[in-house]
Amino acid sequence: MVLIDIDAPPAKLHLHTLTNRQVTSVLDPTKKVNVYTVHLTSNDAYKANFTFEGGCAYLRDCGTHADIDKSP
Numbered sequence: 744m745v746l747i748d749i750d751a752p753p754a755k756l757h758l759h760t761l762t763n764r765q766v767t768s769v770l771d772p773t774k775k776v777n778v779y780t781v782h783l784t785s786n787d788a789y790k791a792n793f794t795f796e797g798g799c800a801y802l803r804d805c806g807t808h809a810d811i812d813k814s815p
Contacts, residue, residue, distance in 0.1 A: 757782040761792070764815055769794060769801045778803065778815040 758781045765775035776794050783789040783805065790811040793800045804811060 757787070761812065761815055766794060766803070766815055768796060770796050780811055780815070782808075 758779060760777045760779050764778055766778045768774040768776045776796060778792050778794055779800075780790045780792045783791055788808055789805065790808050791805045792803045792811050792815045794803065795801075803815065
């Protein structure tokens with residue numbers, strides 16, 4: 744298991760929230776939460792997005808950089 748401090752992640756992951764974007768919570772479908780992205784490839788062509796709720800990360804999707812930013 745790898746533990747990463749979500750408030751101070753390694754810079755090489757390019758971990759950040761999508762600005763002005765929220766998605767439906769996994770834990771409570773009536774709430775909206777921040778969506779995070781992380782780069783999957785060294786050339787930044789592919790990303791993954793996830794929510795961080797209740798101390799757990801919930802993977803939502805993987806895809807091209809543009810697709811993930813456009814439709815989290």
